[in-house]
Amino acid sequence: MNNYSVTKSNNLIDASYKLNVQAQKLVLACLSKVDSRKAIPKEISITALEFSELMGIEHNAHRELYKAADALFKSSITLVDNNEEVELYWVQKKVKKLKGQGKVTLVWSDDVLKYISQLRSRFTSYKLRDIADLQSSHSIRLYELIMRFNDTNIRKISLEDFKAALGISDKYEQYKDLNKWVIKPALKELGKKLDIEVTTLKTGRKITALYFTFSDKKEVQQELDLQQR
Incomplete structure (x- = not known):
């Protein structure tokens, strides 16, 4: 399995945007190919073979890559920087598809x-x-949101900000629906990698925030192994 890293500013981690799972993976695969400490080239290309190998896509990698590219072009991002709300786009123009080469250029x-x-x-x-x-776009976004607080393994986030970050501000008015269709499936998928739990926080009788606690299962197992030696 690859050992590449993805790096984003915290503003972008907490931003509001909605991308399907493959479009998210396209962005992350491209980011993993560059060194974010340096000036990133404005253009970046990725082949279907690279996309397949980086993301473990076994079938129809070409088709998934092209679909991801189309979705990326249509998506905007809303974030807060210096207390100012900013809307921007991932790419400057429609992603170029080099179908004969099985490649796209962003x-x-x-x-x-x-x-x-x-x-x-x-x-x-x-x-x-x-x-x-990960097979869910919600799982990927939740993973990013909690990894921002990987030093403490605790993340508190308002319900409003959580829904905005996942691009679902206009959905799931009832918490029980949000929990059933978004939170529980994401926790189940992330549970393969993390020990993760969520607690709801209320203002009066209304749920207004979520409190995630998490730890890496591999790290926990390594600590147990060391204790048993």
């Missing part, structure tokens, strides 16, 4: 480069392999 927007290039502080990094086999 042209990052000038705005998004600020949040993925020459990062020196306030960023989050994680291993690409840790999200490669």
Whole structure:
């Protein structure tokens, strides 16, 4: 399995956007190919073979790559920077598909480069392999949201911000529906990698925030192994 890392500014981690799972993986695969501490080239290409190997896609990698590219072009990002709400786009123009070569070329927007290039502080990094086999876009976004607090293994987030980050602000008005269709499936999928639990916090009788506690199962097992020696 690959050992590449993905790095984003914390503003982008907490941003509001909605991408399908393959479009998210396309962004992350491209980010894993560059060094975010340096100036990132405005254009980046990735082949279907690379996409397949990085993300463990066994079938129809070409088709999934092209579908991801189409979705990426249509998606915007809303984030807060210096207390100002900003809307920007991932790519500057429609992703170029080189079908004969099984490859796509992305042209990052000038705005998004600020949040993925020459990062020196306030960023989050994680291993690409840790999200490669996730099948839900919600699972990927939840993983990113909690990894921002990997130093404490605790993340408190308002319900409003959580829904915005997953691009579902206009859905699941009832918490029971959000829990059934989004939170529980994401926790189940992430449970293969993490010991993760969620507690709801209320203001009055209304649920207004979520409190995630988590730990890496591999790290916990390593600690147990050391204690037993």
